[in-house]
Amino acid sequence: MEYDIAIIGGGPAGYAGAIKAAKLGLKTILFEKEHLGGICLNYGCIPTKALLKSAITYRKAKDFEKLGLSAENLSYNLEKVVKRSRDISSRLAMGVAFLLKKNGVEVVNSHAIITGNNEITANETKYNCKNIIIATGAKPRSIPNVEIDGEFIVNYKEAMLPKSIPARLTIIGSGAIGMEFAEIYSSLGSKITVIEAMDRIMPNEEVEVSDTMKRILTKRGYEFITSGFVKSITKENDIIKTVLEDSKEIISDKVLVAIGVTGNIQNIGLENIGIETFKGHVKTDDFFKTNIPNIYAVGDVASPPYLAHKASHEAIKCVELICGKTIKPIDKNNIPFCTYTSPQVASFGVKQGKVGKFPMLANGKALTSGENDGFIKAYVDETNGKVIGATMVGEEVTELLSTFLALNNNDVEELMLAHPTLSESISEAILSASGNAIHI
Numbered sequence: 426m427e428y429d430i431a432i433i434g435g436g437p438a439g440y441a442g443a444i445k446a447a448k449l450g451l452k453t454i455l456f457e458k459e460h461l462g463g464i465c466l467n468y469g470c471i472p473t474k475a476l477l478k479s480a481i482t483y484r485k486a487k488d489f490e491k492l493g494l495s496a497e498n499l500s501y502n503l504e505k506v507v508k509r510s511r512d513i514s515s516r517l518a519m520g521v522a523f524l525l526k527k528n529g530v531e532v533v534n535s536h537a538i539i540t541g542n543n544e545i546t547a548n549e550t551k552y553n554c555k556n557i558i559i560a561t562g563a564k565p566r567s568i569p570n571v572e573i574d575g576e577f578i579v580n581y582k583e584a585m586l587p588k589s590i591p592a593r594l595t596i597i598g599s600g601a602i603g604m605e606f607a608e609i610y611s612s613l614g615s616k617i618t619v620i621e622a623m624d625r626i627m628p629n630e631e632v633e634v635s636d637t638m639k640r641i642l643t644k645r646g647y648e649f650i651t652s653g654f655v656k657s658i659t660k661e662n663d664i665i666k667t668v669l670e671d672s673k674e675i676i677s678d679k680v681l682v683a684i685g686v687t688g689n690i691q692n693i694g695l696e697n698i699g700i701e702t703f704k705g706h707v708k709t710d711d712f713f714k715t716n717i718p719n720i721y722a723v724g725d726v727a728s729p730p731y732l733a734h735k736a737s738h739e740a741i742k743c744v745e746l747i748c749g750k751t752i753k754p755i756d757k758n759n760i761p762f763c764t765y766t767s768p769q770v771a772s773f774g775v776k777q778g779k780v781g782k783f784p785m786l787a788n789g790k791a792l793t794s795g796e797n798d799g800f801i802k803a804y805v806d807e808t809n810g811k812v813i814g815a816t817m818v819g820e821e822v823t824e825l826l827s828t829f830l831a832l833n834n835n836d837v838e839e840l841m842l843a844h845p846t847l848s849e850s851i852s853e854a855i856l857s858a859s860g861n862a863i864h865i
Contacts, residue, residue, distance in 0.1 A: 429556065431453075431454045432455045438562070439457065441740045465733040539695065539697055558723060559707055560726065562689050562724060564686060565686055571658050597684055607766075620667070623651065626651065638818065653671075688702075699716070700720060706727055724737075765823060778814075812833055840852055
């Protein structure tokens with residue numbers, strides 16, 4: 426049997442692309458070796474936000490007196506907190522399976538290898554495919570000579586399934602993953618030390634964001650070490666010692682390594698037909714094409730930034746291209762970035778032009794909610810008055826970001842909203858009117 430499109434990987438890129446292909450009438454097959462929904466749904470975007478909700482709510486409940494309320498004997502049940510996050514992930518994973526079945530996508534739960542220009546092999550069965558989309562996602566980066574033991578030295582997957590909260594947690598890396606886990610563990614009682622190799626925390630954001638978040642979180646008890654390069658991590662009698670290249674030592678009960686991810690390019694058969702790679706990713710052009718004419722790559726395996734909404738958007742556009750539609754290269758300036766700490770951080774676009782800034786301290790809703798840390802900064806093109814970028818720090822600014830994105834782009838099919846946000850429901854509702862919604 427021959428398939429119009431075969432997709433390797435069932436994460437946000439893979440399943441979105443498969444559903445889109447099926448809706449366009451293409452015979453579609455999807456290969457996923459582990460869990461539908463990929464890392465994002467099972468061990469990333471979704472379960473972390475569930476953990477964050479529980480943890481932040483618990484921390485804020487300690488300050489109920491500021492709202493004229495009181496809560497006595499406040500506590501949490503870690504097992505139930507973790508179970509809630511797992512149950513939400515399981516529910517959504519079942520939803521993805523339902524949507525794939527509803528749209529007629531054939532799903533093969535197996536490791537898949539490209540064995541020819543038009544051939545994929547899985548479970549010793551060969552599948553003929555006119556077009557192949559590689560959507561295998563990414564895996565955590567590691568520190569040389571540091572072994573992740575899964576108990577004392579962990580990555581995001583183990584950190585998401587804690588059996589206890591360590592008194593002291595060292596986090597290596599202050600990107601979105603590191604900072605969100607810092608929020609979770611700090612809110613539940615850990616003393617947090619964050620080590621960042623760059624000269625400031627959250628280095629992908631503006632300096633003002635880094636400074637603002639450092640000020641807020643230092644007041645909350647965080648310790649930050651910048652320009653810190655890890656030399657070694659050792660365990661001695663259940664105590665973890667992290668030694669930096671300047672000989673500084675940090676003692677903790679657990680270490681989370683969160684220094685980013687890189688593409689999953691191993692063991693999928695790239696070398697069998699000479700698919701080119703570049704810096705740990707499948708090499709593609711602006712239209713997702715590899716050096717093999719009918720083979721494409723989208724999402725984290727192809728290029729950063731490593732974001733679920735960017736991956737899904739690329740997959741949908743890639744399928745449209747295969748179907749003969751003329752598409753535009755994705756404008757990376759329109760990709761939203763979000764970090765779900767408290768306060769949250771959100772940004773997009775070009776940070777130049779005329780700048781307008783408004784402090785959350787002057788916003789009535791922020792004051793009434795007791796969440797007035799942060800600011801809104803807008804960048805406007807001086808020639809036409811168009812919003813070309815924004816940077817925000819504040820409660821729920823990840824939702825406010827959709828307003829900026831809509832002002833920048835009035836074509837809902839080209840609009841890329843951040844995941845996970847409530848705002849995504851707006852574009853899905855509009856797209857459903859034309860039968861183009863993915864998640865319903």
